[in-house]
Amino acid sequence: MQAMNYAFGGLGSVPFPPDVQEHLAGLDARTDDGGARHAEARDSALSLSSISLSFGGVVALTDIDISVRKGEIRAIIGPNGAGKSSLINVISGVYRPDRGHVRIGKNRYQQVPTQKLARLGIARTFQNLALFKGLSVLDNVVAGRAYTVRSTFLGQIAGLGRARREEADARDRAGRILDFLHLGHVSGRLAGTLPYGLQKRVELARALVAEPDILLLDEPMAGMTATEKNEMAGFVRAARDQYGTTVVLIEHDIGVVMGLSDRIAVLDYGRKIADGTPEEIRADQRVIDAYLGVASENEDGEGI
Amino acid sequence: MSDFDWLFFIEVLVGGLLSGVMYSLVAIGFVLIYKTSGVLNFAQGAMLLFAALTFVSLTERGVPFALAFAITFAIMVVIGIAIERTVLRPLTNKPPITLFMATLGLSYVIEGAAQLIWGTQVHGLDLGIEDLPFDVGGVFISQFDIFAAVVAAGMVAALSAFFRYTRIGLGFRAVADDQFAALAIGLRLPWIWATVWAAAGLVALVAGLLWGARVGVQFSLSLIVLKALPVLVLGGFDSILGAIVGGLLIGATEKLAEVYIGEYFGGGIEGWFAYVVALAFLLVRPSGLFGQKLVERV
Amino acid sequence: MSVLTADLPVSRSLPGWAGTAALLAVAYVAVPIFGTSYLFEAILLPFLALSLAGLGLNILTGYAGQVSLGSAAFMAVGAFAAFNFNLRVESLPLIASIALAGFAAAAIGLVFGLPSLRLKGFYLAVSTLAAQFFVQWALTKFSWFSNDSASGVIDAPPLSIAGVAFEGPVGRYLFSLTVVTVLTFLAYRLVISQTGRNFIAVRDNETAARIIGVPVLKTKLLAFAISSFIIGVAGVLWAFAYLRTVEPAGFNLDRSFQILFIVIIGGLASIRGAFFGAALIVVFPLVLSRLGSFLLGDIFDSGVLDMSQRIVLGTLIILFLILEPDGLVALWDRVRKRIGTGLRRS
Ligand SMILES: Nc1ncnc2c1ncn2[C@@H]1O[C@H](COP(=O)(O)OP(=O)(O)OP(=O)(O)O)[C@@H](O)[C@H]1O
Ligand SMILES: [Mg+2]
Numbered sequence: 001m002q003a004m005n006y007a008f009g010g011l012g013s014v015p016f017p018p019d020v021q022e023h024l025a026g027l028d029a030r031t032d033d034g035g036a037r038h039a040e041a042r043d044s045a046l047s048l049s050s051i052s053l054s055f056g057g058v059v060a061l062t063d064i065d066i067s068v069r070k071g072e073i074r075a076i077i078g079p080n081g082a083g084k085s086s087l088i089n090v091i092s093g094v095y096r097p098d099r100g101h102v103r104i105g106k107n108r109y110q111q112v113p114t115q116k117l118a119r120l121g122i123a124r125t126f127q128n129l130a131l132f133k134g135l136s137v138l139d140n141v142v143a144g145r146a147y148t149v150r151s152t153f154l155g156q157i158a159g160l161g162r163a164r165r166e167e168a169d170a171r172d173r174a175g176r177i178l179d180f181l182h183l184g185h186v187s188g189r190l191a192g193t194l195p196y197g198l199q200k201r202v203e204l205a206r207a208l209v210a211e212p213d214i215l216l217l218d219e220p221m222a223g224m225t226a227t228e229k230n231e232m233a234g235f236v237r238a239a240r241d242q243y244g245t246t247v248v249l250i251e252h253d254i255g256v257v258m259g260l261s262d263r264i265a266v267l268d269y270g271r272k273i274a275d276g277t278p279e280e281i282r283a284d285q286r287v288i289d290a291y292l293g294v295a296s297e298n299e300d301g302e303g304i
Numbered sequence: 305m306s307d308f309d310w311l312f313f314i315e316v317l318v319g320g321l322l323s324g325v326m327y328s329l330v331a332i333g334f335v336l337i338y339k340t341s342g343v344l345n346f347a348q349g350a351m352l353l354f355a356a357l358t359f360v361s362l363t364e365r366g367v368p369f370a371l372a373f374a375i376t377f378a379i380m381v382v383i384g385i386a387i388e389r390t391v392l393r394p395l396t397n398k399p400p401i402t403l404f405m406a407t408l409g410l411s412y413v414i415e416g417a418a419q420l421i422w423g424t425q426v427h428g429l430d431l432g433i434e435d436l437p438f439d440v441g442g443v444f445i446s447q448f449d450i451f452a453a454v455v456a457a458g459m460v461a462a463l464s465a466f467f468r469y470t471r472i473g474l475g476f477r478a479v480a481d482d483q484f485a486a487l488a489i490g491l492r493l494p495w496i497w498a499t500v501w502a503a504a505g506l507v508a509l510v511a512g513l514l515w516g517a518r519v520g521v522q523f524s525l526s527l528i529v530l531k532a533l534p535v536l537v538l539g540g541f542d543s544i545l546g547a548i549v550g551g552l553l554i555g556a557t558e559k560l561a562e563v564y565i566g567e568y569f570g571g572g573i574e575g576w577f578a579y580v581v582a583l584a585f586l587l588v589r590p591s592g593l594f595g596q597k598l599v600e601r602v
Numbered sequence: 603m604s605v606l607t608a609d610l611p612v613s614r615s616l617p618g619w620a621g622t623a624a625l626l627a628v629a630y631v632a633v634p635i636f637g638t639s640y641l642f643e644a645i646l647l648p649f650l651a652l653s654l655a656g657l658g659l660n661i662l663t664g665y666a667g668q669v670s671l672g673s674a675a676f677m678a679v680g681a682f683a684a685f686n687f688n689l690r691v692e693s694l695p696l697i698a699s700i701a702l703a704g705f706a707a708a709a710i711g712l713v714f715g716l717p718s719l720r721l722k723g724f725y726l727a728v729s730t731l732a733a734q735f736f737v738q739w740a741l742t743k744f745s746w747f748s749n750d751s752a753s754g755v756i757d758a759p760p761l762s763i764a765g766v767a768f769e770g771p772v773g774r775y776l777f778s779l780t781v782v783t784v785l786t787f788l789a790y791r792l793v794i795s796q797t798g799r800n801f802i803a804v805r806d807n808e809t810a811a812r813i814i815g816v817p818v819l820k821t822k823l824l825a826f827a828i829s830s831f832i833i834g835v836a837g838v839l840w841a842f843a844y845l846r847t848v849e850p851a852g853f854n855l856d857r858s859f860q861i862l863f864i865v866i867i868g869g870l871a872s873i874r875g876a877f878f879g880a881a882l883i884v885v886f887p888l889v890l891s892r893l894g895s896f897l898l899g900d901i902f903d904s905g906v907l908d909m910s911q912r913i914v915l916g917t918l919i920i921l922f923l924i925l926e927p928d929g930l931v932a933l934w935d936r937v938r939k940r941i942g943t944g945l946r947r948s
Contacts, residue, residue: 055599083817085602092813094602118815126602128812132803143803147815149796156795157788165795210814230626337916344724394924401669401723405866405921408859420909485614530686530735530855533728541724570743579732585715602809 008138043212045070045246046091046105051100051269060086062095062270068214073240073247075257078267079291084250085127087267088216091248092117092124103275118143118147121213125203127250133192137183137202140191142167143211170209177209181235194301197228204232208239214246215239221251229253233260258282266291315443316563319557322449324555326514329456330532331539332463332509338541340479342400346407348412348508354382355505356512356521357418360427373509379587380509383414384501392497415526426522431513435468452514459510460548463503472499480520534582540592549593554578572584613810634772636706649839650778656876657789659877663862664871665793667805668726672733673712673833673861674870678853679737680705681835681841682747685848688759688850689872697763700781700838707834708827709865711738715826729839734855748848755849758842773841781839785832788842790873801825833861854908863915864940867922869929877928882918887911909938 002019002204003172024150053060060081068074076084091102093112102109104120123144131142148170151163178184181201186194191202200220207215217236221229233256239245251257258266266274266281268290274281281287330352337345355376362372391406433451437444467473475496512521515528535554539546561577586592606801624864659673686704687694694702714733741747761768761777792798800821801838803811804860812818841848860883868879890911894902903909926933 043721063685078855079768089602093811094597094813114809114812115815115817117813124813127812128602130602134802135799136804138909139799143799143811143816146796146811151796152737153792153795153797153828156797157791159791163795170796261871296829320712326861391920391924398923398927400925401727402923404669404724405862406920408862409916409919409923412912412919414907414916416912416916420906420913423900424905530731531842537725537728544746572739572743576732576735576761579729579735583729583732587717587720 010258043069046248047103047240048087048091049100049103051087051090051102053083053090053097053099059270061112063089064100064267064272066265066272066275068246069262070072070213070246071240071244072262073233073236073260075249075250075251075264076263076267077257077264077291078253081269082267083270085218085269088124088218088248088250091216092122114280116291118210118212120292121209122216123210124216125207125218126250127199127218127222129196129199129201129203130197131191133190136187137191137194137205138174138178138187139152139172140202141177141187141209142170143203144206145170145173174209177205180238181205181208182231190230197224197254200224202234203253204235208220208243211243212245214248216248217251219252219255220249226303229256236260242304308388310419311442313372315445316559318443318445319449320559321552322446322453322555323559324552325449325453325456325548326511326518326551327555328512328548328551329452329459329507329511329527329533332460332530332544333511333553334536335542335544336500336507337461337490337545340476341390341403341496343403344400344536344541345408345504346404346529347387347411347414348504348532349526350411351380351416351505351508351588352381352512352515352528353521353523353526354414354418355430355509355517356525357422357427359509359513360429360516360521361422364427366484374566377506380505382500384505388497388501398458401561409473411526415523419523424523426520427516429513429516429521431517433517448518452518455510455514455525459507459592461545463507463544466503472496476500531578535577537579537582538585540594541569543592543594546592546594550582554581557581604691609665613771626783630776636773637772639771642775644888645938646775647771647778647844648840649880650775651844652861652883653834653860653877653880654782654785654839655833655836656868656880657786657873658829658834658836658866659861660865660872660876661789661793661801661823661832662829663863664869664875665798665805666801666822666829668683668715668822668825669723670730670733670829671727671855671858671862672714672730672737673831674853674855674857675733675737676707676711676833677840677851677857678829679710679830680704680837681739681848681853683707683834683841684838685758686749687799689802695763696759696761702836702837704831707837709835711826711830712823715823715830718822718826720888731855734858738850738854741853743818748850755847756941757844758848761842778839778843781835784932786873787833789870792916796932797821797824824915858934867929869931870927872929872931873932882930883915886914886918890914903937 016302037229041255044067048064051064052062064072064083064087066076066087076087086095090097091104091112093109093114096111102112107120107164114146119124124271132143135143145166149166151166153158156163156167175187177185180186181203181204183198191199194202200222204217204220207217211216221232224232236247237260240247243268249257249261251260258281261278262279263275264281265272266287274284274287274291276284329346333348333351334345337348343560353570358379359372359376362396363369367375387410391410392403397402414440431451433448435446438447438450467476467545472495474498479493480498499511511528512525519525531554535547535550537550538553539548558574558578558581562571562574566573633641648676655673655677658676659670662668662670663873680703683706686698687697687699689704691699697853704840710733714730717729728926733922745751745762761774763777768774786890795800800811800816801813803816804821804825808818811821837853840852845852864879866879887907890901894910896905898906923936924928
């Protein structure tokens with residue numbers, strides 16, 4: 001129910017978790033000129049402006065505007081090939097849009113610098129598993145701290161203080177995340193040998209261990225059983241509630257999406273056809289025509 | 305620049321282009337297999353050696369040209385199918401680089417077998433074409449080179465026609481475009497693979513004869529693969545047109561470089577020059593001559 | 603913690619270290635006492651040099667996933683650099699020459715690793731051939747590298763460190779063994795470090811690695827440099843300790859393939875793999891030649907031996923790729939585990 005409260009909280013009084021609210025209050029104190037536009041800019045963690053993207057002749061995205069507020073769970077839905085993954089790939093700099101730009105915090109980018117993404121506070125998971133198959137589960141998650149490593153390889157070979165501290169810290173955090181996601185019992189296994197559902201969860205762990213401000217999740221529950229999905233939805237919500245993480249979520253399961261998200265954007269053939277709260281989306285005729293009508297037959301997510 | 309000898313330049317250029325055709329011919333064998341199964345078949349050079357050695361040994365034992373050609377072709381087809389069955393099929397779905405290493409192992413086996421069966425001595429091969437220079441408006445061109453170029457062109461035309469107009473050829477193109485789709489519409493992949501390996505065997509045979517006539521049939525024939533690789537890098541592993549244009553470019557630049565700048569390096573640069581050209585080109589244009597820019601799917 | 607031990611709870615605990623210590627004790631004490639000069643000259647010296655080269659390539663190819671077909675070039679750079687440092691810099695200790703040779707190889711490796719920043723897979727593999735041909739050409743062409751010796755073949759300097767001369771087969775063996783042991787230990791430390799993890803991350807999924815903040819370009823270049831350093835030192839051992847001469851011809855494409863085969867047969871992404879692979883590569887031709895002449899007599903001359911070696915080697919590669927892609931190491935561990943459970947049961 002908490003998710004709904006967020007959604008109906010309205011602009012300017014979004015009930016962020018306490019620490020985030022504190023942070024925002026600090027910002028408010030410093031920039032007191034107010035104004036709706038400034039408030040919007042201040043609250044927005046991420047925004048896309050008139051993004052267009054095509055591959056050869058295939059148009060993947062047309063003139064997309066989407067903004068994501070700090071601390072919200074922002075879902076993106078749409079039929080297969082609608083351009084959802086492309087959107088996340090644009091945000092993470094994997095694809096370069098033909099037009100438009102991405103704003104992350106205060107920075108504006110034509111193409112987001114992927115190698116700096118983690119330092120910009122963004123972590124993501126992938127639609128098709130992108131774990132490091134040859135590493136153990138624990139090492140996969142420890143690798144999620146790669147962006148914090150300052151020690152050189154010589155220091156690491158020699159086992160110097162900084163290298164040791166970094167490694168110990170990373171293992172410590174990874175261990176905690178694994179426990180949080182109930183993955184402790186498989187931490188020693190090679191990631192590639194786990195069942196699909198667990199691999200998806202390890203990916204979430206690898207993203208979370210970086211303690212991102214913004215988390216991009218591309219179909220984190222695809223191919224899962226109903227129980228696994230519920231568990232995963234719980235983790236996503238908990239991540240937001242406990243760490244104040246902003247979440248951009250792509251998911252086909254409408255039930256999950258409606259229950260979990262604060263706002264939903266709907267894509268179809270690369271265009272945004274609707275954007276609003278779950279209630280608004282549920283009532284939107286174009287969405288029903290383009291997507292929900294079909295999707296309701298596929299509540300359990302298979303086949304979409 | 306007034307004393308620049310243009311006639312000589314053209315002569316070098318044409319010579320280079322013509323030897324480039326010979327590179328293209330080897331490269332096409334790679335492209336055929338790469339297009340259908342995604343394998344960079346390093347053993348193509350060894351197949352070429354095996355074909356040439358078999359052919360020569362047969363003719364030396366008194367087998368007439370046409371019969372020797374037919375027998376060798378049949379053997380190459382059998383070898384090709386055997387390779388596909390025993391080596392590549394068990395490795396389906398393995399990373400391309402694993403398949404590459406398997407063909408590297410294969411090239412050792414074929415080279416070893418070729419010489420174990422037919423011996424290690426150098427054989428001359430006479431195709432009845434004399435390597436006499438031939439005067440075209442003051443530019444001397446080797447008759448043999450022209451013959452080789454015509455054969456190569458004929459080969460390319462025949463292959464193109466085969467893939468454009470026959471059922472199995474069309475299947476080949478379907479497989480090259482999308483293996484799963486091809487499977488889904490009921491194309492029999494094993495047949496197509498067998499055909500492609502047979503075609504690659506034929507290319508190896510023709511290239512082996514031309515190169516064998518040129519440099520003698522001996523072990524070093526299999527090293528011609530090393531000449532074809534930069535051509536492939538330049539033209540793209542999956543484009544027949546790329547193999548042709550790449551071969552011409554590499555052949556021409558290599559000859560020109562050898563003649564005009566080779567002396568500054570103390571000569572002998574042909575071993576690596578082609579690689580440097582191909583690399584330099586790739587660094588500027590990573591998708592090669594004709595490849596379209598692919599964005600990795602995530 | 604890496605692939606090396608993740609599936610191997612056995613070797614994680616004390617016995618792993620105890621095993622290594624026991625192995626070193628045998629190598630340092632028992633082998634020098636009981637070994638014949640044939641054992642050193644024909645088996646152990648080439649084995650050590652090739653193991654080290656395999657180890658170097660395994661860091662690049664097995665761990666970091668960048669295929670190289672030009673390893674022999676870096677061996678050559680190492681050998682010639684050590685020769686020239688030793689010759690031209692007066693009173694430079696041998697150990698410093700060797701280290702500098704490693705750095706020279708690393709520098710060249712870095713240059714030829716640059717294409718890896720833009721090229722992948724086959725394209726990269728082919729581009730490493732450029733290193734092979736260019737280096738071999740340069741070393742043959744410019745006689746300065748071989749001190750203008752007419753034949754291009756030069757004698758290696760005697761091995762001595764801090765006044766201790768490592769003479770004779772046993773001395774050279776102990777010298778090689780020490781160098782290999784030290785570098786192997788460092789390589790082991792490397793592959794279990796953050797950097798080693800980055801190597802595997804780049805190999806398994808470059809995009810994901812970049813996104814979590816692994817410095818992909820730096821990591822690749824580092825892999826090239828470290829790998830070339832180790833291979834360069836292996837080249838020094840090959841020339842100075844095993845062959846006792848330095849010549850470009852020995853570092854040809856076949857040698858590069860040989861090192862690649864060592865890694866494939868031994869086991870990709872495994873420290874022990876390089877040693878297993880090198881052992882097989884060194885020993886099998888000797889066995890084959892004994893076996894051949896025993897079974898076939900005079901027909902089995904050097905030509906036939908050479909050809910059958912190629913055939914057997916090629917077949918081995920294919921068989922390993924198909925049946926045991928994780929190499930001899932995986933085979934060994936399975937056998938050991940089976941024996942272990944067998945013993946426990948009885
Ligand atoms: N790397 C690429 N190269 C070529 N075309 C691409 C690439 N990535 C996406 N496309 C095309 O862009 C369009 C949008 O694809 P995208 O993967 O973004 O859809 P999606 O909404 O995520 O679909 P799904 O629900 O199936 O994951 C599709 O037509 C797809 O084929
Ligand atoms: Mg998608």
